[in-house]
Amino acid sequence: MPNTIRPLVAGNWKMHGLAHSLSELALIAQGSEQHKHCIDTLICPPATLLAAASNQSAGTCLAIGAQDCSSEPYGAYTGDISAAMVADSGARAVIVGHSERRQGRSETDADVLRKSQRVLEAGLQAIICIGETESEMLEGRTESVLLRQLKDSIPANGPCSSLVIAYEPVWAIGTGRTPTIEAIAGLHGFIRGYLVSAFGRDGAAVRILYGGSVKVDNAAEIACVDHVNGALVGGASLKSEDFLGILKAFGSIH
Numbered sequence: 041m042p043n044t045i046r047p048l049v050a051g052n053w054k055m056h057g058l059a060h061s062l063s064e065l066a067l068i069a070q071g072s073e074q075h076k077h078c079i080d081t082l083i084c085p086p087a088t089l090l091a092a093a094s095n096q097s098a099g100t101c102l103a104i105g106a107q108d109c110s111s112e113p114y115g116a117y118t119g120d121i122s123a124a125m126v127a128d129s130g131a132r133a134v135i136v137g138h139s140e141r142r143q144g145r146s147e148t149d150a151d152v153l154r155k156s157q158r159v160l161e162a163g164l165q166a167i168i169c170i171g172e173t174e175s176e177m178l179e180g181r182t183e184s185v186l187l188r189q190l191k192d193s194i195p196a197n198g199p200c201s202s203l204v205i206a207y208e209p210v211w212a213i214g215t216g217r218t219p220t221i222e223a224i225a226g227l228h229g230f231i232r233g234y235l236v237s238a239f240g241r242d243g244a245a246v247r248i249l250y251g252g253s254v255k256v257d258n259a260a261e262i263a264c265v266d267h268v269n270g271a272l273v274g275g276a277s278l279k280s281e282d283f284l285g286i287l288k289a290f291g292s293i294h
């Protein structure tokens with residue numbers, strides 16, 4: 041099913057963004073309007089801005105998401121934020137299993153699975169990140185790593201309509217390096233094959249985003265690749281001009 045799926049272009053602000061950044065978000069919401077007929081747009085600001093960003097974006101085509109949540113539904117977990125709290129803030133999605141948490145915070149596939157389950161229980165979209173490290177890639181283990189992450193991080197019962205997979209090669213994040221277009225095509229096809237084998241027809245409709253050094257300059261080329269159904273953008277989502285340029289590139293294809 042090459043590129044018949046409505047794309048999602050999502051921004052991950054990581055640990056960037058203060059109250060004054062809401063003005064940048066307003067520009068993104070405004071600029072997204074002209075692409076709303078063909079693209080879904082999401083920004084994941086830091087947790088401190090979730091409620092304000094959701095309020096500000098209400099009634100626009102820009103959705104707001106969180107960057108992480110707890111694997112527990114509630115309880116004595118000082119400093120953690122539950123999926124229900126994210127939903128209560130007005131946000132609609134949560135990124136889970138980002139490599140900065142898998143590697144930087146030692147999160148396992150089992151942790152990511154539990155977080156994904158909490159996200160789905162809260163009625164939110166789970167954007168489940170997978171991706172190989174540079175050494176895994178050099179050792180030729182990319183597909184086996186992705187397969188393990190797919191099998192062990194995605195809730196077996198879906199529902200697929202609330203799932204998004206983000207393929208982010210760890211070595212491409214924040215480095216300005218990207219896999220070749222052929223490699224992206226091959227790996228997105230591989231991920232699609234797994235989703236169809238695990239979920240049948242529903243798996244054929246799950247969006248697979250590419251993430252890792254997506255910029256205005258390379259977005260159009262990436263957007264054309266089969267089974268690339270959007271992007272997860274880090275650095276280039278912080279400035280409305282850059283992010284809207286990426287939206288435009290996806291819009292020109294779809």
Ligand code: 13P
Nearest residue numbers: 052213214252253274275
């Ligand atoms: P960059 O776009 O800055 O490489 O970050 C990608 C990313 O980690 C998005 O989640």
